[in-house]
Amino acid sequence: xxxxxxxxxxxxxxxxxxxxxxxxxxxxxxxxxxxxxxxxxxxxxxxxxxxxxxxxxxxxxxxxxxxxxxxxxxxxxxxxxxxxxxxxxxxxxxxxxxxxxxxxxxxxxxxxxxxxxxxxxxxxxxxxxxxxxxxxxxxxxxxxxxxxxxxxxxxxxxxxxxxxxxxxxxxxxxxxxxxxxxxxxxxxxxxxxxxxxxxxxxxxxxxxxxxxxxxxxxxxxxxx
Amino acid sequence: xxxxxxxxxxxxxxxxxxxxxxxxxxxxxxxxxxxxxxxxxxxxxxxxxxxxxxxxxxxxxxxxxxxxxxxxxxxxxxxxxxxxxxxxxxxxxxxxxxxxxxxxxxxxxxxxxxxxxxxxxxxxxxxxxxxxxxxxxxxxxxxxxxxxxxxxxxxxxxxxxxxxxxxxxxxxxxxxxxxxxxxxxxxxxxxxxxxxxxxxxxxxxxxxxxxxxxxxxxxxxxxxxxxxxxxxxxxxxx
Numbered sequence: 001x002x003x004x005x006x007x008x009x010x011x012x013x014x015x016x017x018x019x020x021x022x023x024x025x026x027x028x029x030x031x032x033x034x035x036x037x038x039x040x041x042x043x044x045x046x047x048x049x050x051x052x053x054x055x056x057x058x059x060x061x062x063x064x065x066x067x068x069x070x071x072x073x074x075x076x077x078x079x080x081x082x083x084x085x086x087x088x089x090x091x092x093x094x095x096x097x098x099x100x101x102x103x104x105x106x107x108x109x110x111x112x113x114x115x116x117x118x119x120x121x122x123x124x125x126x127x128x129x130x131x132x133x134x135x136x137x138x139x140x141x142x143x144x145x146x147x148x149x150x151x152x153x154x155x156x157x158x159x160x161x162x163x164x165x166x167x168x169x170x171x172x173x174x175x176x177x178x179x180x181x182x183x184x185x186x187x188x189x190x191x192x193x194x195x196x197x198x199x200x201x202x203x204x205x206x207x208x209x210x211x212x213x214x215x216x217x218x219x220x221x222x223x224x
Numbered sequence: 225x226x227x228x229x230x231x232x233x234x235x236x237x238x239x240x241x242x243x244x245x246x247x248x249x250x251x252x253x254x255x256x257x258x259x260x261x262x263x264x265x266x267x268x269x270x271x272x273x274x275x276x277x278x279x280x281x282x283x284x285x286x287x288x289x290x291x292x293x294x295x296x297x298x299x300x301x302x303x304x305x306x307x308x309x310x311x312x313x314x315x316x317x318x319x320x321x322x323x324x325x326x327x328x329x330x331x332x333x334x335x336x337x338x339x340x341x342x343x344x345x346x347x348x349x350x351x352x353x354x355x356x357x358x359x360x361x362x363x364x365x366x367x368x369x370x371x372x373x374x375x376x377x378x379x380x381x382x383x384x385x386x387x388x389x390x391x392x393x394x395x396x397x398x399x400x401x402x403x404x405x406x407x408x409x410x411x412x413x414x415x416x417x418x419x420x421x422x423x424x425x426x427x428x429x430x431x432x433x434x435x436x437x438x439x440x441x442x443x444x445x446x447x448x449x450x451x452x453x454x455x456x457x458x459x460x461x462x
Binding site for chain 1: 260289290291293294297298301302304305308309312313315316317319320323380409411414415
């Protein structure tokens, strides 16, 4: 009697587990493609904000270079990540480097920094952060145009020792009530610039590989 | 309850008398966490509404086939499956909102209001009353979310309906209402304490409205007697 009720109940539970698993599998199958394309669109939008369509003719998302392993620390990354390359007629015109400022007010600030061929900043966006709403979250473009202040800056402009917030005697504004967040961001952008400066040959390597790569890109694009 | 369920009573119960957020104080974690703006509140409110309504319907449908011993695990499984489906759908179609709400979508599973309704109502009632119960409980919860979200957004950022396009598509992009130019922002409303304070005021408001209603009911009770006397004496009303 007891055994039978256990048997019946476990069968019932098992049946429900099967049905719910089936429903989940079905939903997953139905939404999978849409999710992939939404994620792709979101990733692409951030890249396109930094390097608009007019400035490149390749697929920013697909044209990547892994971050060299020995530079991960410098960029604050804890796992492998890709640098996106923007090309115009096969020539790398700008790159987008992922970086993490580990010393935000509350945890990591993930960002991408676009650097032009001439070493100036093409644009910078913070992707995720947990800074205080109303204070530190002015690193979002939506809240404040502070991040646009990096555009056109380079290691020589302002001078390297000026790559600090004004409170520390540097060039960049801090926010009212929040110094730690901008300090972390400024510092990390400077590190990205140093990284790019040290790896110019690798990152902006032109002829062979890129040309053949973009040639195949074009081939694929032209085949119906 | 029989088939002639009192839908008015069920609705009033869910929306007001037994409101999940204001009276049962269930689901406070998402209530406090995501109500920084109307769009966040509406996103989570709709998701919760969908889960609670469909879980009530399904639980009510299978209520006779499930023995008491495995009732709760089965209910939890149903709710978890529904929540995951909703999460996948939101991720597919409202990706940005999905990333903003983050962990609070999967956490709908742990919203006690949902398991509570499944166990306390849907497992004892037929499908239609259960659906109405889920719908009104969900609406009651969403209304509180929207109110707290609206107050916090207005006080904290000086806007209302900002970013609605994340949920409702591009057509809603221009909905942002900014009553004051150069509003300096009111930080505490955006931070978690603001959520506690606004929710507290809402609960107080509901209680005082209830007290008023009770008083008026008591008063109208005596008035009714007076009135009936008056009717008898004048006799020419309507």
